[in-house]
Structure formats: C-alpha cells, structure tokens
Amino acid sequence: MSYTSELLKRAIARSPGEPEFHQALREVVETLGPVFEKRPEYVRWKVLDRLIEPERLISFRVPWVDGKGDVQVNRGYRVQYNSAIGPYKGGIRFHPTVSAGVIKFLGFEQTLKNGLTGLPLGGGKGGADFDPKGKSDTEVLAFCQSFINELYRHIGPDTDVPAGDIGVGAREVGYMVGQYKRLTGNLPGGVFTGKAPSYGGSLGRPQATGYGLVYLMEDLFRRKGQSFEGKKVVISGAGNVAIHAAEKVLQLGGVPVTVSDSGGYIYDAGGLDVALLKEIKFNRKERLTAYKEAKPSSEYKAGGMVWEVPCDVALPCATQNELPKAGAEALVKNGCKAVGEGANMPSTPEAVEIFQKNGLIYAPGKAANAGGVSVSALEMSQNSMRQGWSFEQVDSALQGIMKGIVKQITQAAEAYGQPDNLVLGANIAGFLRVADAMMGQGVV
Ligand code: NDP
Numbered sequence: 001m002s003y004t005s006e007l008l009k010r011a012i013a014r015s016p017g018e019p020e021f022h023q024a025l026r027e028v029v030e031t032l033g034p035v036f037e038k039r040p041e042y043v044r045w046k047v048l049d050r051l052i053e054p055e056r057l058i059s060f061r062v063p064w065v066d067g068k069g070d071v072q073v074n075r076g077y078r079v080q081y082n083s084a085i086g087p088y089k090g091g092i093r094f095h096p097t098v099s100a101g102v103i104k105f106l107g108f109e110q111t112l113k114n115g116l117t118g119l120p121l122g123g124g125k126g127g128a129d130f131d132p133k134g135k136s137d138t139e140v141l142a143f144c145q146s147f148i149n150e151l152y153r154h155i156g157p158d159t160d161v162p163a164g165d166i167g168v169g170a171r172e173v174g175y176m177v178g179q180y181k182r183l184t185g186n187l188p189g190g191v192f193t194g195k196a197p198s199y200g201g202s203l204g205r206p207q208a209t210g211y212g213l214v215y216l217m218e219d220l221f222r223r224k225g226q227s228f229e230g231k232k233v234v235i236s237g238a239g240n241v242a243i244h245a246a247e248k249v250l251q252l253g254g255v256p257v258t259v260s261d262s263g264g265y266i267y268d269a270g271g272l273d274v275a276l277l278k279e280i281k282f283n284r285k286e287r288l289t290a291y292k293e294a295k296p297s298s299e300y301k302a303g304g305m306v307w308e309v310p311c312d313v314a315l316p317c318a319t320q321n322e323l324p325k326a327g328a329e330a331l332v333k334n335g336c337k338a339v340g341e342g343a344n345m346p347s348t349p350e351a352v353e354i355f356q357k358n359g360l361i362y363a364p365g366k367a368a369n370a371g372g373v374s375v376s377a378l379e380m381s382q383n384s385m386r387q388g389w390s391f392e393q394v395d396s397a398l399q400g401i402m403k404g405i406v407k408q409i410t411q412a413a414e415a416y417g418q419p420d421n422l423v424l425g426a427n428i429a430g431f432l433r434v435a436d437a438m439m440g441q442g443v444v
Pocket of ligand 1: 164165166167168209237238239240241242260261262263317318319320322342343344369370372373
C-alpha cells in the first residue's frame with residue numbers, strides 16, 4: 001500500500017463517525033502522492049501525518065435560557081487546526097448539523113486555504129449545533145454570550161481570531177465581541193473579524209467571499225479568452241456568499257438567475273434583483289418565497305434542485321455536499337462549462353469526477369472562496385494599525401489576492417503535469433506553504 005493510502009486508512013480509522021472529515025482528507029491526501037515522490041523529506045519528517053491531526057479540538061457545553069424561560073443546552077466547538085504560518089483563523093458556524101467531524105473538515109480545509117492566500121494565517125474553525133432560525137434577537141444574544149463565556153479563554157488577537165460563517169453574521173459577531181470585552185476587560189480590537197465598521201470592521205468584508213469567488217472565476221475565464229459578459233449563472237444559497245456573488249456577476253455583465261435556501265429556489269430568467277434580495281434576506285430576514293411575492297414574474301420552486309436550471313456557470317454557495325452526482329449530470333447535460341465553489345466542499349466526490357471528466361473549469365472551494373478570509377486578514381491589519389481603509393482600497397487588495405491564488409494553483413497544476421486540474425493545483429500549493437513552515441519549525 002502506498003504511503004498516502006496507508007496514512008488515509010489510519011486517519012479515517014482513528015476518527016470514526018466523521019464522514020465529512022474523511023471526505024475532506026481523502027480529497028486532499030489522494031492528490032499529494034506526486035509531491036512525496038519529489039520531496040521524500042516530507043515523508044521522513046511525517047509532515048502530512050502531523051498536518052492532518054488538529055493541534056487541538058475544544059468541545060464545550062453551551063447552556064442558555066430561551067424566550068419562554070426554558071433552559072437549553074447546545075454543544076460548542078473550536079478546532080485550532082494548524083498554527084504553522086500564523087494565528088488560528090477561521091469562522092464560527094451556527095447550524096443544527098454542526099458536529100466535531102464537520103468542524104474538523106472545515107478546519108482542515110481552512111488550513112490549506114489560508115496557505116493559498118499568501119497571508120500569515122493558520123487554520124481554525126468553530127461553531128455550535130445551535131439553530132438561529134426562528135430565534136428572537138434576545139435568544140441569539142443569550143446564546144452568543146454563553147458561547148463566549150467558554151470560548152473567550154481560548155482566543156486572542158495573536159492566537160486565534162474567529163469570524164462568521166453559516167448562521168453567524170455581523171449581528172452575532174457583535175454580540176460575541178461585546179461579551180469578550182466584558183469578560184477580559186480588553187478592547188476586542190482584532191480578536192474577531194467580520195465586525196461592523198463602527199467598531200473596527202473592515203469595509204468590504206461582507207462582500208469579500210462572494211466578490212472574491214467571482215474575481216477568481218473571471219481570472220480563470222480571462223486565461224481562456226472569455227469573461228462573465230452575457231453568461232447565465234446559477235447560484236445556490238441565499239446568504240452572505242450567494243447574494244454578494246450574484247451582485248458581482250451582475251456588475252461584470254453576467255446574468256445570475258437563481259438563489260436557493262433549504263426550502264427551495266427562485267428562478268428569475270431576466271436576472272435577479274439583488275437589491276430586493278438584500279432587503280428580504282439581510283434586513284427583513286424572510287424566506288425566499290417573499291421574493292416571488294414581491295416579484296411575481298419570477299418562479300419559486302419548492303424543494304427543487306437548482307442544478308436542473310440550464311446555465312453557463314454554476315456557483316454553489318450554500319453548504320457541504322449540496323451538489324450531488326445527479327446535479328452534476330444535469331449541469332453537464334444542459335451545457336454548463338464552469339463551476340466555482342463559494343461554499344466549502346459543496347460538490348460530492350462523484351460530482352467532481354463528472355466535472356473533471358467533462359472538461360469543465362472547476363475551481364474548488366479552498367481556492368475559490370478564500371476571499372473572505374483574505375479580507376479578514378486585512379481587517380486584522382487595519383485593527384493593528386488603528387486604521388480604516390476605504391472600500392476601494394480593500395476591494396483592490398482582494399482582487400490582487402485572488403489573482404495571486406489563481407497564479408499559484410495553475411502553476412502548481414502545471415508543475416505536476418495536469419494543467420487543468422485545479423483540485424490538484426490548490427491542494428499541492430496550499431500543502432507546500434504549510435508543509436515548508438512546519439519543516440522549518442521542527443517536530444511540533
Ligand atoms: P449564510 O448563513 O449567510 O447563508 C447560508 C445559505 O445557505 C442560506 O441561504 C441557507 O438557507 C443555505 N443553506 C445552508 N445549509 C443548507 C442546507 N443544508 N441545504 C440547503 N441550503 C442550505 O452563510 P454564508 O453565505 O456565510 O456561507 C455559505 C457557505 O460559504 C458555507 O459553506 C460557508 O462555509 C462558506 N464560506 C463562507 C464564508 C464567509 O465569509 N461567510 C467564507 C468562506 C466560505 P437556509 O436559510 O434555508 O438554511
């Protein structure tokens with residue numbers, strides 16, 4: 001058995017019942033074989049054996065009192081995955097599906113993603129199996145405060161800097177910042193990113209993941225003499241990443257035609273009304289059915305799979321494994337030519353195989369959605385410098401970072417003889433950055 005197969009077998013056996021973590025490991029480890037042929041010192045120093053094992057996984061009780069006065073108990077997590085190139089950095093997710101395995105998969109992906117950004121960021125991730133849907137403002141506040149009552153002792157501006165993710169936006173980050181400040185007496189400065197601009201948040205952070213995704217795809221198109229101009233784009237999700245991706249697609253002359261949530265999807269053939277979407281999802285916090293009510297010419301399909309809508313480009317921006325084999329087959333059959341992942345691991349392994357076999361441009365999440373964490377790093381810089389940069393300054397830096405990621409992943413893919421395989425390119429380029437830093441620091 002090869003070094004990588006054996007390592008994978010061992011890693012999976014010691015983390016039973018964590019399918020998402022196994023999937024993320026398999027996808028990366030299986031592509032790294034050629035690296036170990038060129039660089040046997042990584043094997044001797046067991047760099048990958050160490051990298052796939054999180055430095056630390058913290059799990060804790062989160063008790064809180066709901067609006068009816070009943071006591072609720074959730075479970076919180078923080079994985080401090082790898083600090084070889086900087087403080088742990090990665091978002092916090094509130095969703096009923098959160099488990100140790102989900103947080104580990106996200107932390108592992110984050111470690112390699114942060115390596116790709118070229119910025120000094122280690123990898124971390126956190127969350128809780130708390131469902132913010134349908135909860136009042138005061139319930140969300142009570143939960144966030146209890147969550148921080150434990151987490152505060154593990155984080156800090158030079159050790160671990162959380163941000164948002166699914167179910168955690170500026171409101172939740174604000175509540176956590178407030179509680180962190182009460183407990184530590186410290187001005188929270190750079191302990192969280194994704195803050196509101198009035199207390200240290202970076203302009204451009206809410207837009208960064210969605211915009212970054214579209215900048216990365218535009219750069220890949222440019223290399224093939226194409227652009228977003230006139231392209232029909234199917235987007236899943238209706239949250240922070242999805243809506244900002246739709247906004248940037250429109251700005252670049254493309255036509256975003258769908259958004260979805262766990263109830264169904266909106267199809268708006270003439271192009272989405274992004275201002276209306278923002279009003280419904282960000283301000284009124286309503287379901288997507290409200291879009292159909294406000295714009296009757298659009299269609300709402302309950303429970304449908306957004307991938308059945310014909311398009312040129314698909315941008316999955318909701319959650320892991322949301323794009324299965326049947327979705328990939330439908331996309332290919334209807335002429336889709338490119339897939340860019342705004343979400344983390346949205347395509348199943350079977351779907352990825354179909355994209356690669358059919359020659360689609362396929363940009364994996366760890367490269368394509370790195371814009372969010374990149375602007376978080378810019379927020380940390382602004383906080384340290386006691387400065388606030390303009391939106392234009394941040395946006396232009398984001399464009400530069402996404403171009404740098406495209407360069408790295410395409411160069412790595414070429415160097416390893418598979419120029420169109422951006423999965424290979426992203427995995428190898430991310431791994432090399434972290435691996436070299438780990439080698440330099442001895443066996444830690
Ligand atoms: P939000 O909470 O803002 O939005 C998530 C959206 O996805 C919602 O519309 C939600 O619908 C939908 N969704 C979530 N779970 C499911 C599900 N199981 N089935 C169908 N739809 C679902 O999250 P974000 O936009 O911030 O994050 C989306 C993805 O992007 C995640 O994978 C996240 O890890 C990734 N990401 C986010 C970054 C960021 O900066 N925010 C950075 C990098 C990656 P509903 O309301 O019905 O649940």
